[in-house]
Amino acid sequence: MAVAKQEQVLQLDPATELRFKGPFTDVVTSDLNLQNPSDRKVCFKVKTTAPKRYCVRPNSGIIDPKSEVKVAVMLQPFDYDPSEKNKHKFMVQTMFAPDGPIESQENLWKDITPDQLMDSKLKCVFEMPETTEQDKTDGSAEANVNNVSPKTIPEKVSASKPVEADTELSKAKEEIKKLLREISELKEENHKLKDEGVRLRKVAMSDTVSSTPRPSPATPSGGDDNMQMLQNIPPVAYIILAVLIGLIFGKFLL
Numbered sequence: 001m002a003v004a005k006q007e008q009v010l011q012l013d014p015a016t017e018l019r020f021k022g023p024f025t026d027v028v029t030s031d032l033n034l035q036n037p038s039d040r041k042v043c044f045k046v047k048t049t050a051p052k053r054y055c056v057r058p059n060s061g062i063i064d065p066k067s068e069v070k071v072a073v074m075l076q077p078f079d080y081d082p083s084e085k086n087k088h089k090f091m092v093q094t095m096f097a098p099d100g101p102i103e104s105q106e107n108l109w110k111d112i113t114p115d116q117l118m119d120s121k122l123k124c125v126f127e128m129p130e131t132t133e134q135d136k137t138d139g140s141a142e143a144n145v146n147n148v149s150p151k152t153i154p155e156k157v158s159a160s161k162p163v164e165a166d167t168e169l170s171k172a173k174e175e176i177k178k179l180l181r182e183i184s185e186l187k188e189e190n191h192k193l194k195d196e197g198v199r200l201r202k203v204a205m206s207d208t209v210s211s212t213p214r215p216s217p218a219t220p221s222g223g224d225d226n227m228q229m230l231q232n233i234p235p236v237a238y239i240i241l242a243v244l245i246g247l248i249f250g251k252f253l254l
Helices: 105-111 133-147 152-210 218-231 233-253
Strands: 011-013 017-021 028-036 042-048 054-057 060-063 067-075 089-096 118-127
Touching (some): 028 042, 028 060, 028 089, 060 067
Antiparallel strands (some): 042 089
């Protein structure tokens, strides 16, 4: 004949299930309150069907009359699979503590008879946070961004840079050619003016020898001044050319 079990003396909160809210990438704790409404001390022990998946603190102890104990049931991190059926369960076993001092709770549990044992069972429920419309929108936007080929934009940029570089280089070459032509023309004009100055100087010297001394004509003096000015033209042109080339290539490199 089966022995009738005593009714659970403790009041459990929650009474039938322990809920664990994800995500389960870290430890998730569910609290279990054990209240002793009786006038006697009660020994308790918490067991589970999946001891490797949970950490229970405290997992056993004694509750004084009219007192309560909070038990922390800690679910260890794991990869959550919604399709996997959860069968984890907990059982709270209790018994009235004997009068007098208790030397070993372990021996009490070993010596207890079935008719003195009380128990309550709780199932485990895993809950994932609800996905809001905003989360869905953000997730969709993130997915669209991730699906964009990372090569699209760089290809356009890399394709446009050579075109711009070729254009700037062509402009720089044309400017240099133009400056070289201007320098060549200045040199030629300088040679002509120099020859003209030499000719005028010879004419002036011839007039001085063949005639009475008189004030020097303005023309030779003006010719000498022109010669001095013209002789300074090539260096100035070279300086201008160097500055312009430096500005053009500086702009191109930047």
